[in-house]
Amino acid sequence: xxxxxxxxxxxxxxxxxxxxxxxxxxxxxxxxxxxxxxxxxxxxxxxxxxxxxxxxxxxxxxxxxxxxxxxxxxxxxxxxxxxxxxxxxxxxxxxxxxxxxxxxxxxxxxxxxxxxxxxxxxxxxxxxxxxxxxxxxxxxxxxxxxxxxxxxxxxxxxxxxxxxxxxxxxxxxxxxxxxxxxxxxxxxxxxxxxxxxxxxxxxxxxxxxxxxxxxxxxxxxxxxxxxxxxxxxxxxxxxxxxxxxxxxxxx
Numbered sequence: 001x002x003x004x005x006x007x008x009x010x011x012x013x014x015x016x017x018x019x020x021x022x023x024x025x026x027x028x029x030x031x032x033x034x035x036x037x038x039x040x041x042x043x044x045x046x047x048x049x050x051x052x053x054x055x056x057x058x059x060x061x062x063x064x065x066x067x068x069x070x071x072x073x074x075x076x077x078x079x080x081x082x083x084x085x086x087x088x089x090x091x092x093x094x095x096x097x098x099x100x101x102x103x104x105x106x107x108x109x110x111x112x113x114x115x116x117x118x119x120x121x122x123x124x125x126x127x128x129x130x131x132x133x134x135x136x137x138x139x140x141x142x143x144x145x146x147x148x149x150x151x152x153x154x155x156x157x158x159x160x161x162x163x164x165x166x167x168x169x170x171x172x173x174x175x176x177x178x179x180x181x182x183x184x185x186x187x188x189x190x191x192x193x194x195x196x197x198x199x200x201x202x203x204x205x206x207x208x209x210x211x212x213x214x215x216x217x218x219x220x221x222x223x224x225x226x227x228x229x230x231x232x233x234x235x236x237x238x239x240x241x242x243x244x245x246x247x248x249x250x251x
Contacts, residue, residue, distance in 0.1 A: 006184075008198040016208065017133045020169075024213035025187055025196075030204035033173070037125035043118040044204050048175050051231040054147050055107045066155035068147040071106035072114060073242060076127040076139040081120055087242070089142065109145060126208075126235065130169050136239040148221060149229035150180065157183060157218035157230065164190065165211050166243055171235040172207045172216075174200035179228030182221040190215050211236075 011019045011026040013035050019026035034041040054068035073084045088103035113119055127139045148155040177183060188195040190213055200207065209216060221230050 006198050008196065013129075016129055020133055020208065020210050024189065025207065025209045027198070027200075028206040028208060030202050030206075033122070033125075033204050033206050036129055037118070037121040039118055039121045041204065044122070047113065047116060047118055048203060048231070050110065050113045051145060051147055051175055054145055057106070059102070059104045060159065062156070062159055064156065064159070065151050066149055067159075068149070069106055070109045070145045072109040072143045074123060074141040074143065076124065076141060077137060079124065079128065081124050081127075083114060087244075089144075106144075109143060113145075123235065126171055127237065130237055134168065134239065138239070140238045140240075140242045142236045142238075142242070144234040146232045146234060147229055148183075148232075150221060150223040150227055153222070155180075155221045155230070157221070157232070158216075162186070162188065162215045162217040164215055165236055167211045167236040167238040169237040170209045170211045170216070171233075171237070172200075172209075173233040173235075174203060174205050175231035175233055176203055177201060177228075177230050179224050180221040180230055181224055182219050183230045184219040186217050186219065188215040189213065 008027040010029050010032070013028075013032050016026045016028065016036075028036075030041055030044070034044055037044070054070055056065060057067040057069050060067055071089050073087050075082045075084055086108045088105050123141060123143070127141070130139070146157070148157045172185070184197055184199050185207060186195065186197045187207070187209065207216075221228065
């Protein structure tokens, strides 16, 4: 890693496409996320309450109890957002050596979240921004609500380590940091040694990446006192269908 910057340079809305082309990533403020989504920032802030009470992730192979999540899948075509029937989250072992190769059925994102206009505006706003960079007929989007906590004394946002996700673009929104240290974001050029490290702290700030070019991870979190947690929203955008188990595609 050749570069270190704990307060990254922020990219304005008009420069996001160029930053993704040139650098492979953009770090975006919450205000710019609201601008892209064409809604007031306060409407986004309202969504943060829905990270309370997420179900525990039952698939962690390290035996940890620190990850909670919900999942949903969408298609965006002709500027229309469509929820698809609930489906498993699947990655090949090429992209997730720890949890790849298995169908993971997470609890669906709650209807009161998915029906919220601000939620829909974020997904459509990002899809539109990415379509200006890579025109596609349909975006296949997976949405993941995450809470990582310090129940075990340490929480691991990316237990699989530095990785790619096997999609076109990845969006990681910080929703909240409460009573923790750590949780530093690290991104690397997939074809070189260039890297950047920083810590997202503003609720609804965003790291947007070209997944073909960038490898990413987040460092473990530890409590400042007795307990802490870190909430994120991760959206992945793929242009050639969802990632599915080979067994499912043969059915």
